[in-house]
Amino acid sequence: MFLAATFALLVGLLMILVRAVKGPTVYDRILAVNAMGTKTVILVTLLGYVSGRTEFLDMAIVYTLISFITTIAILKFIQKGRLD
Amino acid sequence: MSDVLEIYNYWIYIVLMMVGFYGVMAKRNLIKQAIALGLFQTGIFLFYISMAVVDGGTAPIWMADGATKVPNPLAVPAAFDNPLPHVLMLTAIVVGVSILAVALAIIINIRRAFGTIEYDELTKIEREMEAREAREAAQ
Amino acid sequence: MIPFNELITDNLPALVVVLPLLGGLLATLVGRFAWLWSTIITGSVFLLTYTLFTAVQAGPGMRYEFGNWPYLWGIEYRIDLLNAFILLVVSGIAFIATIYAKLSVEDEIPADRHNFFYSVWLLAITGLLGITITGDAFNVYVLLEISSLTIYALIAMGKDRDPRALTASLRYLILGSVGASFILLGIGYLLMVTGTLNMADMHAQLMAMPEATQNRTILVAFAFLLVGLSLKMALFPLHTWLPKAYTYAPSAVTAMVAATATKVGVYMAFRFLFTIFGYKFTFVDMPSYHILIICAAVGIIITGLTAIRQTNAKKLLAYSSVGQIGYIVAGFALANPQGVAGSLVHIFNHAAMKGGMFMALGAVAYRVGGTNMKDLRGLGKRMPLTAGCITAGALGLIGFPMTAGFISKWYLVQGALAGGSWLLAFTILFGSLLAVIYSWKMIEAMYFREPEGKTAEATEAPYMLVLPTMALIGLSIYFGINAEFTAGTALKAAAALLPGGVQ
């Protein structure tokens, strides 16, 4: 069950990847990165269930935070042209 | 099929490494080179982590709660994946990000000093500087 | 708490590396006294390594297990005569270079970051000492990265004098990281087949493997380690990062790095080739002899020819350094007692000579502002001591009798003849001839030309620069006249590395 879900999500991952490579605007890529982040969170959790070690959920939280911050950083750069 | 998969990981790591290696050598943009260097190193991480996998193994963390199947490596040496490569790679990842940071700092300085981060243009500027020095020395 | 002397004697090997680490960390906090602090630290480290050296000379060796974990599982330091000798060389030169650094750093580095400069400087020394002392393969990698990372930054600090320091540093960074990654990969392959990271244990496991020479994984590990190490020690075809890095780095950094970093690279090659793979695997079963000798010989000739064409004295010496690495590598590739001893002696002699010469050039840069041949003109009259040091060093590079260079060349030629390699012996002599030519360029400029430009107004460099220079050059002359200490130690260490010796 978890395995099937994992594979289905991996297919989704592939689609997002294609979008990230194709672009065409920079916002498409940011969007792809962001979507990738969410998918990764789900996948990490699912992989924990696949292997029976569910206690690795902390990682999912990290992913949530990290992908959020990355998005903000990229956006700030695009909008303001600087990070400071 | 499983014959292929037995060394599949090792081959993919080589692919990653070589993509990075090619990028380091062939790309002329310094930032690209720095990124490619990162890929190159990740390839090695993949190799180490692949080395740590044991059939049927699980993460090398003892279960603190009363799980039904607490892996006992004394009885079954292979119940845990090997933690040693994980530890080594933690260190290597840290080293990798440090190198990336220093490389980027140098690149920023290069851009400030030369106005470009393209390798070809940098070599051209340096050649001119050297030629000028040689002319001065010949006087 | 335990008494102070017990603390020192019990933890001598650890202190050699921990002290500069702590010193480097605290250097950021001591503000204006960073230089004084660094000098005290490097001085004490030198004393510690000297104590260590005498202890090792008297006995069979020393070991130190960190955290009291048995060495097969934890990390151990293992000191024999070989690395005690290199430690002494590295820490001694680091001490002298630190004294020298004061004025040249004040001259070249913005004042608000001197404390960070010395912090990074001490960490570089930590890394170099750590590589030399450790008995754990992965620890080598970590410390290698510390020393490399710091040296990249130190070289890039030459940016205010010449922006090309930045490109040189980046090029070194990329090639150095590729080299270090190759070393990491080689260690990984070895870990995979041997299951251990301790060098001695690795060797034992490899020896226990009946078909080690047929195992393709081990062969590839060997090849990658060789390439990675060659990159790190700047062996001929992989030396491209070196000349520019040495030329554009701040003077003190050039002196320290040129005298120690590549030498430690060579030491790593010793450890990996002799201690881990062992004499038989490296030199009997593998064609390393031919590969290394060819690289070294071709390198000696080509870099010699390139050095002749240089108009910048620093760059000239940098190319000469690559050639000298050729001598060192040729020596140990011969794998006979005289060759290896010659190689070891030359590590010390070259470190002293080249370190001294780069320091002298730094003094020239301090007074004149540049190190082009033009700036050297008439230096013999204006800065007699500095010019004298350069001349004495140059004589050493040539291998003139009564200089240290002569001793090492003597052993190397003996080794080449003992190994039946007439061609190599000839190459070594031919390399000396090339050294005569490029040294003559400098000597001619210094003594037979009239000073012009800024040189005409230059006066002798301050004593803080000249004395360390003279100390190093003096050492190279002293050990040219009385080579008992260096050559004796080297012969003993070489005997231990080769078959029949105590492993």
Added chain:
Amino acid sequence: MSEVLMIDSVLLLLVAATAIAVVEVRSLYAAAMLSGIYSLLMALVWVNMHSMDVAFTEAAVGGGISTILLIGTLVHTEREEKKRKTRVNWGALLVTAMTGAALIYGTLDMPRFGDPNAPIHNLRVPEMVNQTVGMTAGAKGKQPPPVGWTPRQNLELPLGHKQAYAMQRAHATNEARLKEAGEGHGGHGGQKADGHGAEHEAGHDDAHAHPAGDFNGHVPNTVTSLLAAYRGYDTMFETAVIFTAGASLILLLRRRRRPGENLPKQQSANLTDQVILRVMCKLFIPFILIFGLYVISHGEIGPGGGFQGGVILATAFILYGLIFGRPELHRVLPERLTDILAVLGVLLYSGVGVFTMLRGGKFLDYAFLNPASPGDGEPLGMTLVEWGVGITVCTVMITIFNQLAEEESK
């Protein structure tokens, strides 16, 4: 075919495709973002191979810090690679192909993927996983930790601490060491280190006898026990590497400061005009901070530890700097403070080692932290060490961000 392998084969294809895209795409922006995606995928690979701590680090470092670093660099440089006529560099391709071929040649004799009989799984590691290294033979410490085991059980001391202390001192002298020098432990190649082998090795080497009540690196997370105990010395230098990176960036990028001046007056940009963002971040930052502290202190029990936690803490501050501008970040966390804290973190780590040396033990011998009960020393030492790593990593990451974001000095 196991699940690991199935997921692995799909994931790695994605990873390889991303890698090629990263190298080949022309926009540097896109390359930075794709390398972020690459890290996320890589982290999934690590999770799949059960390497939780590495995945944790990769997520925090590769996905977060590296991307921010790259973006910070793009601020100061160009956003596009120059166009070139020739896309393929044949010389580089040839060298790459040859290197790759050599590596593939090397894989042919490797133990297959997941082979439980590979030397690395059998020679030295089992004892590290069991955490019985160097225990006195026959002591009850030889048994693996019991089910439901928690870190602070089994700490009663069979030997009086003075005896234990005297025993360790006696064996730690140089004479013992010199006699030992030259001994090699060979002949175990391929032999499985079963209980007997381990007992033999542990038993014969009295100099390392950890008292039976000794903690012996026992923490549920074996990665942490290897990292902070058995190979703790490496980890100290790992922290030093991080510190070096911070110091190098200060050397290379920090604007000139006049004496007494803390931060030059400068322009800055903030995102405070975006209400939703501002409110959300104010909500999140405390949460991130608490989570970071939790990860640092939780490292012995689950995945995580000083490094990962430190990065998470740093991202909270970086987020604050992004939203409210860097002057505001400097008000909260002055530059001088981060500089000093970065040093103090590594000093805490090495200080633990020096302290044990002063107490008469080896460097980083945690048993000497508290001679009254050596067993307590291990968890204490590991915790201290993890906090040292965490402090340094956090402050250095903030420093790196600060230096990269700082404008050029005029």
Added chain:
Amino acid sequence: MAWNEIVCAVLLVVGVLISLTGSLGLLRFPDFYSRLHTAGKTDSLAQLCIFVGLALIDQVTVDGVAYPVDPLIRIKLIMVALLLFFTAPTATHAITKAAMLDGVMPWKKGEPPK
């Protein structure tokens, strides 16, 4: 199968399908705003379904061995879901705003896809 496992399975299937739809939309839709629309909306719902589904079950069976799921983990799952519920829309909102300010124009019917 217990009721909670069935519900979990259903929620997983629903969640994965929604997620796939979103990915497909991200790949196929003609312009940035429509792609943003599919990705942003579906992600939130899909992750909610999946995490709630996972939080329902109390043990995982791998190779015939049942591993219990710690109650703390199940609480954390809900927490992650909530967290994503806040971060994902915030990020989407910020991206949209940035694109709008940057002058990216929405696609109109009849134009070639961008």
